Amino acid sequence: MTYEEKIGTERFDAMVADFFANRYFDRGMRKWQGYYLSDHTAALKKQSKSEALVYPPLPLQDQAVIRAILLQAYAEGQTVTAQLNLQTPSGQMLPPIRGKVGGLTDSDVVNIADQNMAIGSIRHIELIPFAASTHQKIRQTKVVGRAAGAQISCNHFGV
Secondary structure, eight states: OOHHHHHOHHHHHHHHHHIIIIIOOOOGGGGGGGGSOHHHHHHHHHHHHHHHOOOOOOOOOOHHHHHHHHHHHHHHTOEEEEEESOBOTTSOBOOOEEEEEEEEOTTSEEEETTEEEEGGGEEEEEEEOOOTTTOOEEEEEEEEEEETTEEEEEEEEEO
């Protein structure tokens, strides 16, 4: 004999309705956390940390300054950090883009870290200076030998 048969269907239905209306608390997704693999939970934690980061808006730079920095970084092969003048739907600034300038076009598009963006959408840009230990210097090296009667010299990058 079931409990429903013992107390009657009407009373049992009222008791079940009262339980779900007043006493039961649905834990939502937390009850399924045990089914996630450790890779999934690590990815979820990483995503929540990245969403929690706040990037304050850097000072707005003049377009001439931005273009000069882009040209210098492209010519010297330096890394830049660029903050776009774009926000998330919640009003937060997007994370800065860091990388080498891959090129500029006549239509005011620049490639930074393999991402194309309009130069006008850049809010702030900074050159990342070379570290002293990894600064590459061009040095002249004379190669001993002759090719067709002429001395050979070549440039190479030293670390």
